[in-house]
Amino acid sequence: MKFIKHEIPQKLITEDGLRTDGRRFHELRPIKLEVGILKRADGSAYIEQGRNKIMVAVYGPRELHPRHLALPDKALLRCFYRMASFSVEDRKSPAPSRREIELSKVIREALEPAIFLERFPKTAIDVFIEVLQADGGTRCASITSAALALADAGIPMRDLVSAVAVGKVDGHIVLDINDLEDKYGEGDMPTAMMPRKKEVTLIQLDGQWSIEEFKQGFELALKGCEQIYQLQREALKKRYIEIREQAAKEMGENAENT
Amino acid sequence: MPIYFQSKDIVLPGDLLAEGDYKAGTGTFKEDSKIYSAVIGLFEIRGKILRVISLEGTYIPRPNDVVIGKIVDVSATNWKVEIRAPYLANLPAANYFDKPIDPLKSDIRRYLNVGDIIVAKVVSFNRAQDPLLTTKERGLGKLRGGRIIEMSPTKIPRLIGRKGSMVNMIKEETGCRITVGQNGRVWVSCKTPEYEELIEKVIRKIELEAHTSGLTDRVRELIRKEKERLKK
Amino acid sequence: MQKIHKIASEIEKDSIISLAEKGKRLDGRGLEDFREVTIEAGVIEKAEGSAYVTLGDTKIMAGVKLEIGEPFPDTPDKGVFTVNAEFVPLASPVFEPGPPDEDAIELARVIDRGIRESEAIDLEKLCIIPGEKVWIAFIDIYILDHAGNLFDASTLGSITALLNTKMPEVKVENGEVKILDKLVSFPIRKIPVSVTFAKINDKLVVDPCIEEEHVMNARLTITMDENDNIVAMQKGGAGTLKTEDIYKAIEIAKVKTKELREKIPRGVSNG
Numbered sequence: 138m139k140f141i142k143h144e145i146p147q148k149l150i151t152e153d154g155l156r157t158d159g160r161r162f163h164e165l166r167p168i169k170l171e172v173g174i175l176k177r178a179d180g181s182a183y184i185e186q187g188r189n190k191i192m193v194a195v196y197g198p199r200e201l202h203p204r205h206l207a208l209p210d211k212a213l214l215r216c217f218y219r220m221a222s223f224s225v226e227d228r229k230s231p232a233p234s235r236r237e238i239e240l241s242k243v244i245r246e247a248l249e250p251a252i253f254l255e256r257f258p259k260t261a262i263d264v265f266i267e268v269l270q271a272d273g274g275t276r277c278a279s280i281t282s283a284a285l286a287l288a289d290a291g292i293p294m295r296d297l298v299s300a301v302a303v304g305k306v307d308g309h310i311v312l313d314i315n316d317l318e319d320k321y322g323e324g325d326m327p328t329a330m331m332p333r334k335k336e337v338t339l340i341q342l343d344g345q346w347s348i349e350e351f352k353q354g355f356e357l358a359l360k361g362c363e364q365i366y367q368l369q370r371e372a373l374k375k376r377y378i379e380i381r382e383q384a385a386k387e388m389g390e391n392a393e394n395t
Numbered sequence: 396m397p398i399y400f401q402s403k404d405i406v407l408p409g410d411l412l413a414e415g416d417y418k419a420g421t422g423t424f425k426e427d428s429k430i431y432s433a434v435i436g437l438f439e440i441r442g443k444i445l446r447v448i449s450l451e452g453t454y455i456p457r458p459n460d461v462v463i464g465k466i467v468d469v470s471a472t473n474w475k476v477e478i479r480a481p482y483l484a485n486l487p488a489a490n491y492f493d494k495p496i497d498p499l500k501s502d503i504r505r506y507l508n509v510g511d512i513i514v515a516k517v518v519s520f521n522r523a524q525d526p527l528l529t530t531k532e533r534g535l536g537k538l539r540g541g542r543i544i545e546m547s548p549t550k551i552p553r554l555i556g557r558k559g560s561m562v563n564m565i566k567e568e569t570g571c572r573i574t575v576g577q578n579g580r581v582w583v584s585c586k587t588p589e590y591e592e593l594i595e596k597v598i599r600k601i602e603l604e605a606h607t608s609g610l611t612d613r614v615r616e617l618i619r620k621e622k623e624r625l626k627k
Numbered sequence: 628m629q630k631i632h633k634i635a636s637e638i639e640k641d642s643i644i645s646l647a648e649k650g651k652r653l654d655g656r657g658l659e660d661f662r663e664v665t666i667e668a669g670v671i672e673k674a675e676g677s678a679y680v681t682l683g684d685t686k687i688m689a690g691v692k693l694e695i696g697e698p699f700p701d702t703p704d705k706g707v708f709t710v711n712a713e714f715v716p717l718a719s720p721v722f723e724p725g726p727p728d729e730d731a732i733e734l735a736r737v738i739d740r741g742i743r744e745s746e747a748i749d750l751e752k753l754c755i756i757p758g759e760k761v762w763i764a765f766i767d768i769y770i771l772d773h774a775g776n777l778f779d780a781s782t783l784g785s786i787t788a789l790l791n792t793k794m795p796e797v798k799v800e801n802g803e804v805k806i807l808d809k810l811v812s813f814p815i816r817k818i819p820v821s822v823t824f825a826k827i828n829d830k831l832v833v834d835p836c837i838e839e840e841h842v843m844n845a846r847l848t849i850t851m852d853e854n855d856n857i858v859a860m861q862k863g864g865a866g867t868l869k870t871e872d873i874y875k876a877i878e879i880a881k882v883k884t885k886e887l888r889e890k891i892p893r894g895v896s897n898g
Contacts, residue, residue, distance in 0.1 A: 138675050140693070140795040142808055175772045176684035177719050177837075179453060188672060192771060194717035198453055198481040209522075217724050219715065222767040223674035223690025231713055231767070232726070251408075253424070253433060257455075258522050260481035265717040265724075267769065269688055270671050288408050291452025291549060293433035295424070296409030333409045333431075370407055373435055377405050377450065377606055384607035391616050467631045477631050510637045542642045582638070588646055592655055 139226035149318055150307040157318065158187070162311045163357060165301070165364060170282070170372035172289050178265075180290025182372075184282035187315050188272035190224075193282045195290040198260035212257040216245035218279055220268040240276050241266075247280050247300065247329040247339035253293040262292060273319035274302040280329045280339065281365055288373055297369050298338055300329035301361035303354040305344055310354045312361045326351075328358035332366040335359060402440050405450075405606065406432040412445050422447030436549075437606055450606055454480045454548035454578040456526040460517045461535075463543065463576030464528065466507050471498040474507055476515065476528060479548065479578045484526040486515060491530050512538045514574055514582065534574075541572070541584030542591045546598050548579030550605040554598065561611055565597060568618045593621045632721045635841040643842050647830040653838055654683075659879055661834045661887070666783055668791040668892045675764075676792025676813065680784040683836060684774035686718075689784030690767050691792045691813075695804060698754070698761040706753020708764040710739040712781065719773035733863070734777055738768065738785050740859040741819040741850035747786065749814035755797055760804050762794065764813070775837035778848045778861075779887070782821040787891050789815055819858050820887045821850040822880040824872075826864075831872055833879060847873065849880040853888065 146157055154161065166187035175181035178194035185191075201207045218241040222228050248264065264286065266279045277300035284298040304314035305324035319325055324344020330337050346354065396415025400406055410432040412423060419425040422434045423445055432438070436447040456462070456478065464484060468475035474486040488496055488503050496503070507513065514535050520526040530536045546554065555562050555575055566573055571585040571594055583594045597614055604610055643653060650658055662683030671677035676691035698705060712735040716722040727735070742748060753762035766788065768781045792813035798805045825835035825843035832839060835846070844866025850859035857877065862868060 138673060138793065140675070140793075140806060140810065175686070175717070176774050177772055178717065180451065181717075190671070192717060196716075196720055199720070200481050200483060217716065221671075221688070221690065221713075221769050222711070222765065223671055223677060223692050226673060228692035228694065228765050228767075231711065257481060263716070265715065267715055267717050267771070269769070270673050288435050289451055291434055291449050293422070293424075294408035295431070295433070297407070331409070333411075373407055374405055377435075380604055381607050384604050384609070384613065387613055388609050391613065465634065465636045467634055477634075483631075510634055510640070512636045512638045538638060540641065541638060543636060543638050588642075588649065588651055591642075 145321065146317070148307060149321060150309055156306070156311060158315055162309055163360070165313045165361060166315065168365065168368055170285060170368055172285050172372050173376060178286075180286045180288070180292070182282045182285035182289060184278050186272075186274065186278040186313070188270055189268070189275055189278045190270040191275065191278050191282055192267045192269060193279065193286040194265045195262065195283070195286040195292070196265070197262035197290070198257035198292070199263070201259065201261035207259040210258050211254040212260045212262050214245055214249050214252060214254060214262050214264070216241045216248065216264045216266070218244055218266045218268070218276070220271060224268045224271045243339055243341065244276055244280055244283065248283055248287065248298055250336065250338050251284065251294045251296050251298050251331055252287065253295065256293055271316070273314050273316040274327070276300070277302045277327050277329065281369060285369055285373060296331040296333045297366060298329050299332055299362040299366040299369060300327065300339060301358055301365055302327040303358045303361065305346060305350060305354065310350060310357055312357050326354050326358060328355065328362065330359060330362045332363060398440065398445070400438045402438060403608070404438045405435070406438045406447055407435050408433055412438060412447075416443070418444045420444040420446035422449050449549045451547065452549045454478065456480050456482070456484070456517045456520040456578075458517055458519055460577040461514060461575075462517060462528070462578040463512060463514050463538070463574065463580035463582055464578070466509050466511045466513065469504050469507070469509060472503070474503070476513065478526065479545070479580065480526065482520075482525045484517070484528050486513070486528040486530065490518070490528065493531070507537060512543060512582070514538055514576065538574070538582050541582055544581045544583060544595050544598050546579050546581060546602045548577065550602050551575060551577055551579060553605040553610065554581070554601050556611060561601070561614065564611060564615060565594070565618065568615065568622070569593065589625050593618065593625070596621065633841065639838060640842045643839060644828045647827045647832060652832060654836065658830060659833045659883070661883065662836070664783070664887065664890055666787050666890055666892060668787050674788070675794060676788040676790070678784045678787035678791060680780045680787070682776060682780040682834065684772060685776060685780050686772040687777065687780045687784050688769045688771060689781065689788040691788045692765045692767070693792070693794055694763045694765070695755065695760055696763040698758065702750070703758035704754045705750035706748070706761040706763065708742070708748060708766060710735045710742065710766045710768070710785065712738070712768040712770065714770050714773075718770040722773070733861070734781060735768065737778060737848055737850075737859060737861045738766075738781050741782055741821055742785065742789070745817040745819040745850070745852040745856070745858040747815055747817040747819055748789065749816050752814035755804055756799055756802070764789070764792070773837065775840050776823050776834050778823045779821050779834060782819065782850060783887060783891065786818055786820070789813055790818070790891065790893065817852045818888055818891065819850050819852050820884040821848050821859070822883040822887070823848045824876050824879070826866060826868060826872060831876055831879070833883060847876050849876055851880055851884045855881050
């Protein structure tokens, strides 16, 4: 809430090398991932990363209207990144901003290489991203979550996509920047990759980075993506493994009763 | 030529399944001589063919599939049928009537109208053409009464079971009439609504636990318990 | 495609109707039963107030943002609030991206009416400098999963978010508004709650699920305050209602609004 006065720290990094939320340079924020949470969608996922809260739904492959948009040889991937009006300090108008339109595009292009679109000609695959609370690094958290929603929709993929932003904060290269570091730090580099072959599907950069800093940041981003990838795998499998365990238990009980 | 997983393991998109002289079956893809999973699903080894049985996904029509569809549009000589696929299917009047009809004289709406539910067979489907249906076979045509229950199309094989073992067991235990559409629609007609509700419970269980073993036994157990409850 | 999703199958229609005739429903509920309701307050820290409501499989998020702005000329000593509903395409295969359509606008206006007509918000307490500066509250409702009865889920979400809203105390010095550190509760004095009915053939069912909404003839929403005053009503759908339907619905709403009001988390607003 915007009326709680947050002290804007004089320093984003303490003398002990800690960040505003107490993390070390190479540490991710706590991440919670849930898959298959929406009933109506074909696939869905929810991510909390720090105070980011983002819901993603996938519909498709489905019939595409208007039909003239349909591609004869593959599915059309559409992506809509939107922020809820209450997701930020000052109320955001629900109409899409230029920023949201750009982010929708880069997110789509970060996901597209992973999807076998050619298996569903003339159809649409729609990815809807609703940022319920924004806390820095929303595009990366959106990609991480969208990859899970796509897998949950059963859409064939070459790989998952994992994303994280690194930043330059008080001269240090740090992993997974939060809101304050995003606003008051010197640079931001959102990165996404397909982990299997470490293929980069998103890279953006702002601020000033020396080539050395860039290299250091980029390598850190890839390491961060790898950690996030492991969390994605766990989240995808979790439901199915839990049901299996439950089923095994039920069989044991049935056996006892007979 | 190693295989990295065992049958029935849960695999994810991009997982390396095997290297070497194997064939990439459904749910997988090949790059160089490596076979990867394309979906979240259950790994299956069938001799040289490696497959991943998807746990989620939209229905994609295949010739000879029996599907349950909803009429959504009618023209003089054709019905448009929604079959839960990304493509609307066509049922030409010629594939419904035994004798040719004169579209100028008869209104085909009198036979099938918007909102009607049919069980039909997929004749053909390819990239150039929308799925084509027929109802000119025994057991196909308009469905009346009963209830439609939707489930994930990828889990239909589990509802059917090996050679129909699961669905036949459910029919025997409940005395309900059941028609299964490959497109994830199931038509049930029972003596009482309570039994239709029971079938829905059974379907939800199969849907949720499709990837577990011993499911037929657990489903039978559930039906028997529910039947006991209904008797009281 | 969107249109196709709204075509109810004849079989679905028949089975819902014949169940209703027997006093039963698809999911085993009685005609007057609500689905399970959960209400969580204060889930979005960046909002001044928020609530997440699930009603069966229906999920909505409501958030309140506050700003200081100008009052309307005809009510110079009163604050302002607006209700807006976003049918984001995440929530249903029939929702499309774009500005709110007539359904979203109807929903927002019915929620607005319940809050406004019950005088739930003490708008005079939102006045800072009469005629110049007042608090403006934006109540935004996001539909996340549309499995039927958005009205009741959204009413519960909106009023819970308002109860959960905190605002800073302000001081006026030389005509300038100064925002203080102390946070106080938003001035809520009534808790309007709605109950929505679907008329299926000649039966009324409470809290319709999406399948029932597809086959219903008409819909009726009744919003009541805690003194059993009716503060908003809205008929929807192309069918009709009879006098006895409406009278019966009011009697049911009287009981159900009380039950729902019990489920609203309180006390959280005195932060």
